[in-house]
Amino acid sequence: MIGTGLIGTSVALALRGRGAEVLLSDADEASLAMAVELGAGTPLSGAPAGPVDIAVLAVPPAAVAGVLQEAQKEGLARYYTDVASVKARPVMDAIAHGCDLASYVPGHPLAGRERSGPAAARADLFLGRPWALCPTQATDPEALEAVTGLARSCGAEVHLVDPVEHDKAVALVSHGPHVVSAAVAARLERAPDVALDLAGTGVRDVTRIAASDPALWVGILTANAEPVAEVLDAVAADLALAAAMLRASAGAGPDVADVIMAKVGDLLGRGNAGRARIPGKHGGTPSAYTLVQVVIPDRPGELARIFEAAGDAGVNIEDVSIEHSPGLPVGVAELSVRPEAAQPLAVALRERGWAVPVLP
Amino acid sequence: MIGTGLIGTSVALALRGRGAEVLLSDADEASLAMAVELGAGTPLSGAPAGPVDIAVLAVPPAAVAGVLQEAQKEGLARYYTDVASVKARPVMDAIAHGCDLASYVPGHPLAGRERSGPAAARADLFLGRPWALCPTQATDPEALEAVTGLARSCGAEVHLVDPVEHDKAVALVSHGPHVVSAAVAARLERAPDVALDLAGTGVRDVTRIAASDPALWVGILTANAEPVAEVLDAVAADLALAAAMLRASAGAGPDVADVIMAKVGDLLGRGNAGRARIPGKHGGTPSAYTLVQVVIPDRPGELARIFEAAGDAGVNIEDVSIEHSPGLPVGVAELSVRPEAAQPLAVALRERGWAVPVLP
Numbered sequence: 001m002i003g004t005g006l007i008g009t010s011v012a013l014a015l016r017g018r019g020a021e022v023l024l025s026d027a028d029e030a031s032l033a034m035a036v037e038l039g040a041g042t043p044l045s046g047a048p049a050g051p052v053d054i055a056v057l058a059v060p061p062a063a064v065a066g067v068l069q070e071a072q073k074e075g076l077a078r079y080y081t082d083v084a085s086v087k088a089r090p091v092m093d094a095i096a097h098g099c100d101l102a103s104y105v106p107g108h109p110l111a112g113r114e115r116s117g118p119a120a121a122r123a124d125l126f127l128g129r130p131w132a133l134c135p136t137q138a139t140d141p142e143a144l145e146a147v148t149g150l151a152r153s154c155g156a157e158v159h160l161v162d163p164v165e166h167d168k169a170v171a172l173v174s175h176g177p178h179v180v181s182a183a184v185a186a187r188l189e190r191a192p193d194v195a196l197d198l199a200g201t202g203v204r205d206v207t208r209i210a211a212s213d214p215a216l217w218v219g220i221l222t223a224n225a226e227p228v229a230e231v232l233d234a235v236a237a238d239l240a241l242a243a244a245m246l247r248a249s250a251g252a253g254p255d256v257a258d259v260i261m262a263k264v265g266d267l268l269g270r271g272n273a274g275r276a277r278i279p280g281k282h283g284g285t286p287s288a289y290t291l292v293q294v295v296i297p298d299r300p301g302e303l304a305r306i307f308e309a310a311g312d313a314g315v316n317i318e319d320v321s322i323e324h325s326p327g328l329p330v331g332v333a334e335l336s337v338r339p340e341a342a343q344p345l346a347v348a349l350r351e352r353g354w355a356v357p358v359l360p
Numbered sequence: 361m362i363g364t365g366l367i368g369t370s371v372a373l374a375l376r377g378r379g380a381e382v383l384l385s386d387a388d389e390a391s392l393a394m395a396v397e398l399g400a401g402t403p404l405s406g407a408p409a410g411p412v413d414i415a416v417l418a419v420p421p422a423a424v425a426g427v428l429q430e431a432q433k434e435g436l437a438r439y440y441t442d443v444a445s446v447k448a449r450p451v452m453d454a455i456a457h458g459c460d461l462a463s464y465v466p467g468h469p470l471a472g473r474e475r476s477g478p479a480a481a482r483a484d485l486f487l488g489r490p491w492a493l494c495p496t497q498a499t500d501p502e503a504l505e506a507v508t509g510l511a512r513s514c515g516a517e518v519h520l521v522d523p524v525e526h527d528k529a530v531a532l533v534s535h536g537p538h539v540v541s542a543a544v545a546a547r548l549e550r551a552p553d554v555a556l557d558l559a560g561t562g563v564r565d566v567t568r569i570a571a572s573d574p575a576l577w578v579g580i581l582t583a584n585a586e587p588v589a590e591v592l593d594a595v596a597a598d599l600a601l602a603a604a605m606l607r608a609s610a611g612a613g614p615d616v617a618d619v620i621m622a623k624v625g626d627l628l629g630r631g632n633a634g635r636a637r638i639p640g641k642h643g644g645t646p647s648a649y650t651l652v653q654v655v656i657p658d659r660p661g662e663l664a665r666i667f668e669a670a671g672d673a674g675v676n677i678e679d680v681s682i683e684h685s686p687g688l689p690v691g692v693a694e695l696s697v698r699p700e701a702a703q704p705l706a707v708a709l710r711e712r713g714w715a716v717p718v719l720p
Contacts, residue, residue, distance in 0.1 A: 188635070243590075246588055
C-alpha cells in the first residue's frame with residue numbers, strides 16, 4: 001500500500017480483515033505511523049524479499065504515473081492498481097512515463113468521507129460500494145482478475161468502465177456535485193445569523209460534502225477539468241436561466257407569470273426524473289419498506305427496548321434512523337419494516353406505551 | 361386547520377397529541393377525508409358555534425391573503441396564522457385585501473418531506489425544528505403569544521424574524537438549495553447508465569430534496585422570486601467561474617495551472633466555512649459523540665442483539681445509522697456513543713462475535 005491516507009488505510013484495513021499481509025509506505029512518516037498503529041499493516045522498509053501480489057497506489061491523481069514507474073522499476077509487485085478518483089489522466093501519464101501497462105489496472109473505489117487521513121479510515125468503507133476498474137487494451141487479464149479479487153475482498157461491487165467514460169460519469173455523480181455543494185455552502189459564509197437559525201435538513205444534506213478537504217479536491221478537479229467544467233457549465237446555465245425566469249415572472253401579470261414559471265417547473269420535473277434514476281438501498285426502490293415512527297425520550301436503553309419489543313412481536317427492523325431534536329429531550333426513530341409488519345409493530349409499540357403516529 | 365396537506369395535517373396531529381380540539385377543512389374532499397382518517401381532527405361543517413382560538417391557514421403562499429380575508433369576515437377565530445414558506449408577499453397581500461393585521465401572525469415552520477399530502481403527515485414533523493414567526497408592527501402581542509404557544513406545542517423552536525429578512529434567509533437555506541439540488545439531479549436524467557452505477561452517497565445527499573413535488577415548489581419560488589434569483593445568480597456565477605478556471609488550468613503549464621486552481625480551492629474553502637456555520641444535532645458539534653462501527657449480517661434481530669449487548673455493557677447508544685450495502689447481504693451500523701463508552705462497547709461487541717473495526 002503506497003500511500004496511507006483515508007482510502008489507502010481503509011483498503012489496507014479491509015484486506016487485513018480478510019487475513020492478507022499488508023506492507024505500508026507513505027512519504028509522510030506521521031501518516032504511516034498512524035496507519036501502523038491502526039493495524040493496517042507493517043511498514044515497508046527497503047525493498048521486500050520478492051515481488052508482492054499487488055501494489056496499490058493510493059496517491060493523488062497527478063502522482064500515480066510517477067509512483068507506478070518507480071515501483072515497476074523496483075519490481076515491487078506482480079500487479080499494480082491505483083485508487084485515484086480520475087482515470088484517463090493517470091493512464092495517459094503512465095503511457096508517457098513508459099510504464100508497463102500489462103500489469104497495471106487503473107481503479108477507483110467510489111467511497112469517501114468528509115474527514116481525511118488514516119485516522120478516518122474504516123475497514124468497511126467499501127462494503128457494497130461501487131469500485132470502478134478501467135483496464136486498457138494492454139491490460140493482462142490475470143492482472144484484472146487479481147485486482148478484481150482485491151476490490152471484492154474489500155466488499156465492493158466491481159464495475160468495468162472505459163477510463164474516459166469513467167471520468168465523464170464521475171464528473172456527473174461526484175466531482176460536479178461536489179463543486180455545486182461547495183458553491184451553495186459558500187453562500188452561507190457571510191449569511192446573516194437568522195439564515196443559519198432557519199437551516200433545516202435540506203440544506204444540511206445539500207452541503208454535507210462541502211465539508212471535505214479543499215486541497216485534496218483541487219487535485220481531483222485538476223485531473224478531470226474538462227468533464228467537470230461541462231457539468232458545472234450546464235448546471236450554471238440552468239440556474240442562471242431559472243433566476244432570469246424568476247425575475248421575469250415577478251414583473252409579469254399572473255397569466256404570463258404562470259407560463260414563465262412552468263419552465264422552472266420543468267427544471268424541477270427533470271430533477272425528479274434524474275433523482276429517481278439513482279439506485280436505492282439494497283439496489284431496490286425506497287418504497288420496499290414502510291416507515292414506522294416512534295417518539296423516543298432521550299434516556300438510556302430506550303432504543304434497545306424498542307428493538308426488544310419489535311423482536312417480541314416477531315418483526316424484523318430492516319433499518320433505523322433517528323431524527324434528533326436540537327434543544328429538546330426527545331427524538332424520533334424511523335423504523336423501516338416490510339409493509340405487512342408495519343401495523344403489528346405499531347400496535348406492539350403502542351401497547352408498551354410508545355407514541356406511534358397513525359400509519360398512512 | 362384550513363388546508364390538510366402535509367404541513368396542515370402534521371400541525372393538526374401534533375396539536376391533537378397535546379389534547380387540543382382541531383377542526384379541519386380542505387377544498388379537496390379526499391385530502392380532508394384522509395386527514396380525518398389519520399386522527400387529525402373533525403371536519404369543520406358550516407360555521408363553528410363561536411370563534412375558535414386560532415385558525416391555521418395551511419394553503420399555498422398565493423392563497424393566504426384571500427383565505428385570511430374570508431375567514432376573518434366569518435369571524436372564524438380569535439387569532440390567525442399561516443404556514444407558507446414565504447412571508448413578505450402574504451403580508452403585503454393581506455394589507456391589499458384589507459385584512460385585520462392585529463389578529464394575524466405570519467408564520468413558517470421549517471419542516472417538510474419529499475412526500476406531500478396528508479398521508480405523509482407526521483405528528484413529530486416539527487420536533488426541534490425552527491418555526492419562524494414574522495409579526496408586523498400591527499400584530500397584537502396577545503396574538504403573537506397565542507401563536508407562539510401553538511408552535512411550541514408542536515415541539516418547534518420559535519424564531520422572530522422580519523418578513524423580508526425571513527424571505528432572504530430561506531432563499532439561502534431552503535429555496536435556493538432546492539433549485540440547485542434539482543439542477544444537479546436534472547443532469548442525471550439522460551446520463552449514461554454507468555454514471556448511475558457509480559453513484560455514491562455524495563450525490564444522493566445533494567439530490568435528496570430534488571424528489572419534491574414541482575407544483576408545490578413553483579408556488580413557493582414564485583412568491584419569493586427576487587431573493588431566490590439572487591442566490592441562484594450567485595451560485596451560477598461561482599460555478600461558471602469555476603468551470604472557466606478548470607478549462608483554463610487544463611490548457612496552462614503546471615505553475616500557471618496551480619495559480620488558477622488555487623482560485624477553485626478558494627471556492628471550496630468558502631464552502632468549508634459556510635458549511636461549518638450550520639448548527640449540528642442537539643445544537644452541539646458532531647464531535648460530541650464517538651462513532652463505533654459494526655458490520656451486521658442482514659438477518660432478523662441482529663440490531664436488537666447489538667442493542668442488548670450494548671445495554672449489558674452499560675453503554676447507551678445515542679444514535680444509530682445503518683449504511684446499506686446494495687447487492688450485499690451485510691450492512692454497517694454506526695453507533696454514536698459518548699467518547700468514554702466507545703472502547704467498552706467495541707470490546708463488548710467483539711467479545712460477542714461482531715466485527716468492529718479498530719477505533720481511531
